[in-house]
Amino acid sequence: MGGKTLRDSSPIVAVFVVIFTVVDDDLMVLLIRRGVEPNKGWWAIPGGRLGPDETLDEAAARKLVEETGVRDVYLEQLYTFGELDDPAAGGAVAIGYFALVDHNSVSLPQRDEWTTAWFALNDLPRLAFKNDTVLEYALGRLRSKMEYTNVAYSLLPQYFTLSQLQRVYESILGKRVDKRNFRKRMLALGIVRPTERTIVLGAHRPAKLYTFSSRQPTVI
């Protein structure tokens, strides 16, 4: 944390946010189609320059709001990459975050040139720069967080069924889990709590609605 002489070769500092959601049975990520060179027309993780009077967390939260309209969701610093932005920028440093959102509460911005869209992680378009690496990394982090925290709260509305919750876990972990063991565990660990409400979703028995015991990130 030593020197403080300001030289003219300071690298550009960017902040980007990997925004995840789960729709039906698919883990999705929000991407932006680049409207300018380099890599024009390819898709990239949303991000931008760090503002002059912003903390990193503020910049990430701002980016998230700009792209989804959503605030107060799970948002965590992921990793800082030193070499993946366009080399033309001359040594950029990019601080990556990842966010978990309930897609129902998202409204995508309407713009020309820079369109945004959700993509399933197992059906990605051509990605700019080294964004595939970043997504891999983010997915790994998300998967392990699911195992020992309650961050799933940030992917679901206030009330949900245990089947919906299970689908969220299965989509992220990329594997099926046993229904009885899953429900037992969620309840035994106190992650969720039943409510009095029920919901009828199809020609089926009504499902009990649950809610998260805490909507703060918590280690189990």
Place this chain on the structure above:
Amino acid sequence: MGGKTLRDSSPIVAVFVVIFTVVDDDLMVLLIRRGVEPNKGWWAIPGGRLGPDETLDEAAARKLVEETGVRDVYLEQLYTFGELDDPAAGGAVAIGYFALVDHNSVSLPQRDEWTTAWFALNDLPRLAFKNDTVLEYALGRLRSKMEYTNVAYSLLPQYFTLSQLQRVYESILGKRVDKRNFRKRMLALGIVRPTERTIVLGAHRPAKLYTFSSRQPTVI
């Protein structure tokens, strides 16, 4: 990862390295006594500017060599802090790493003004900036890594006794562990492997020497 227009207000980018070791029964960290204002005379985590043609990992490894002479040890990116360097620097971004070294292989540099020294984590001097926060964070990360990886290899020489290994764990976790369960687990998980050698350390029964099955970071 958007814009690329280079403005004159690019923040300073620094890289610092929290260097841990274990000596006897104490977890220690390497600190540098600041020779200049601000916070002159206080102690700080070693770090410096990111070089123009360096990756972040390279900068961290370079810092580590400069301060300890050691290379090829466990070195991992920790977190990126946006607000903790001196405010005079006008918006610095500091990418933190942490390293685990065997203190026997370290040679501290001889300098005037900027002296370096090891400090036990439970007996720290007055720290510059928000370095207490950073050490807290690094300690938390280290503790959890000890539980599910073999990174302890980087704190010990090639051959060591199980008691020495146990003391490393206890110093870091800050609690005593059961000797029989500890040995059982280390062997059952294949983290260490016995050798033919023994060592006599005092007026005691000779201890068998062990070695790590792998000296690459491995998740158990």
Place this chain on the structure above:
DNA sequence: TCAAAAGTGTTGTTTATACACCCATGT
């Protein structure tokens, strides 16, 4: 012979896994 660290097994508890059938609804 004594002090001090090295070394070694068993038992109970908790946690995770495997697995199959009945229930309530709308069509």
Place this chain on the structure above:
DNA sequence: ACATGGGTGTATAAACAACACTTTTGA
């Protein structure tokens, strides 16, 4: 009445936690 997702319990295996005495050495 039937197709569909909702809902529930038990038995086994694996991981973890608690616990005490014998061995070997140098002084």
